[in-house]
Amino acid sequence: xxxxxxxxxxxxxxxxxxxxxxxxxxxxxANVWPATQSQLYAELGRLADAGFVAVAAExxxxxxxxxxxxxxxxxxxxxxTEVEPxxxxxxxxxxxxxxxxxxxxxxARSYLHSRAEVADQxxxxxxxxxxxxxxxxxxxxxxxxLALEWGLRFTATQRDWAEWAEQxxxxxxxxxxxxxxxx
Amino acid sequence: xxxxxxxxxxxxxxxxxxxxxxxxxxxxxANVWPATQSQLYAELGRLADAGFVAVAAExxxxxxxxxxxxxxxxxxxxxxTEVEPxxxxxxxxxxxxxxxxxxxxxxARSYLHSRAEVADQxxxxxxxxxxxxxxxxxxxxxxxxLALEWGLRFTATQRDWAEWAEQxxxxxxxxxxxxxxxx
DNA sequence: TGGCGACATGTCAACAGTGGAATGTAGGCT
DNA sequence: AGCCTACATTCCACTGTTGACATGTCGCCA
Numbered sequence: 001x002x003x004x005x006x007x008x009x010x011x012x013x014x015x016x017x018x019x020x021x022x023x024x025x026x027x028x029x030a031n032v033w034p035a036t037q038s039q040l041y042a043e044l045g046r047l048a049d050a051g052f053v054a055v056a057a058e059x060x061x062x063x064x065x066x067x068x069x070x071x072x073x074x075x076x077x078x079x080x081t082e083v084e085p086x087x088x089x090x091x092x093x094x095x096x097x098x099x100x101x102x103x104x105x106x107x108a109r110s111y112l113h114s115r116a117e118v119a120d121q122x123x124x125x126x127x128x129x130x131x132x133x134x135x136x137x138x139x140x141x142x143x144x145x146l147a148l149e150w151g152l153r154f155t156a157t158q159r160d161w162a163e164w165a166e167q168x169x170x171x172x173x174x175x176x177x178x179x180x181x182x183x
Numbered sequence: 184x185x186x187x188x189x190x191x192x193x194x195x196x197x198x199x200x201x202x203x204x205x206x207x208x209x210x211x212x213a214n215v216w217p218a219t220q221s222q223l224y225a226e227l228g229r230l231a232d233a234g235f236v237a238v239a240a241e242x243x244x245x246x247x248x249x250x251x252x253x254x255x256x257x258x259x260x261x262x263x264t265e266v267e268p269x270x271x272x273x274x275x276x277x278x279x280x281x282x283x284x285x286x287x288x289x290x291a292r293s294y295l296h297s298r299a300e301v302a303d304q305x306x307x308x309x310x311x312x313x314x315x316x317x318x319x320x321x322x323x324x325x326x327x328x329l330a331l332e333w334g335l336r337f338t339a340t341q342r343d344w345a346e347w348a349e350q351x352x353x354x355x356x357x358x359x360x361x362x363x364x365x366x
Numbered sequence: 367t368g369g370c371g372a373c374a375t376g377t378c379a380a381c382a383g384t385g386g387a388a389t390g391t392a393g394g395c396t
Numbered sequence: 397a398g399c400c401t402a403c404a405t406t407c408c409a410c411t412g413t414t415g416a417c418a419t420g421t422c423g424c425c426a
Contacts, residue, residue, distance in 0.1 A: 002275040009282035032277045061374050061421045085276035092185040093268035094215045099192035100326040143283040146348045157340040165329045202404050244391045
């Protein structure tokens with residue numbers, strides 16, 4: 001049920017159409033809570049039925065501008081302050097780690113190496129984005145920068161872990177070799 | 184479609200019933216890829232239809248032991264080596280950060296403070312788990328320890344970030360106060 | 367003025383995940 | 397012998413997510 005709160009959150013800083021929201025989802029929320037167009041329009045409909053948003057204006061091409069209502073603001077506030085964020089986040093990246101034993105050591109190392117590279121790339125992309133964003137003036141909201149910092153730290157941790165884990169595979173191999181000799 | 188690979192991965196180290204697998208999901212995979220009983224049994228059925236697993240033995244109480252087939256092993260290997268892990272992971276924790284502006288500074292700080300505390304608790308629980316696991320002998324597979332280390336690092340990063348962000352809220356407040364004075 | 371690209375919304379089928387209910391059996395303890 | 401617990405499976409309704417398809421319009425530029 002977080003899509004609905006993402007929409008309420010976006011509308012909390014001003015009215016927008018489904019189309020507008022879709023753009024914002026693609027740009028700023030893409031790495032946190034991606035949403036497709038079908039989902040978005042459907043959610044706007046449900047939100048309107050529930051009285052959390054209302055059509056504030058109609059424009060050309062059937063454009064409907066939605067604005068958040070007081071009930072919507074209350075719901076958003078409630079979600080922000082009273083609802084515990086989910087504690088588990090599924091990760092197919094980590095799921096594979098559990099089964100690394102089905103690969104041979106070279107493949108396992110290669111998997112971890114790729115994780116490190118991907119994390120490093122994402123880290124550098126975010127660093128560049130921050131550069132870009134802090135230079136211009138008003139830019140991404142202040143809170144967007146907190147999220148960006150999270151991404152920076154997270155990708156760095158991920159990269160370092162993957163590099164460590166890759167070396168760990170070697171150490172495991174060495175350990176098993178010794179055991180074979182002593183057997 | 185990762186549930187199916189989680190099941191294949193578990194079956195790759197030996198046959199098990201749906202009930203057995205459910206236990207394993209609750210214990211070792213709970214933090215990586217949680218699954219419910221209904222999902223599991225349904226997936227086992229589909230996997231059997233697809234020829235990736237087969238009923239190896241039937242036991243008391245209608246127990247069916249499933250074993251992975253060669254086709255299943257091939258599918259698992261393919262998924263491990265050829266399929267790119269998802270790069271985005273939805274996070275309602277981070278989604279809220281984007282909208283921290285709708286809260287007043289006290290509430291925002293409190294939100295971040297809770298995140299730091301939860302992360303710290305989880306960190307300590309994992310540290311204890313590792314203690315427990317590395318003391319006994321064979322324990323969690325070696326690769327499980329890589330995942331555990333990931334959790335340790337991730338929770339530490341999360342805690343540190345949340346503590347930093349909490350202070351950042353103060354700095355933002357101070358900055359805006361100065362601006363008000365100069366206006 | 368003709369057409370293209372961006373604007374804009376809506377619908378549908380399929381799959382994935384959640385939570386709960388129903389049902390029944392085997393084995394161990396008293 | 398009876399009962400309780402753990403074992404074990406199946407089904408269902410609901411929600412959330414994806415991707416594709418369908419449809420139409422406005423405004424600008426050649």
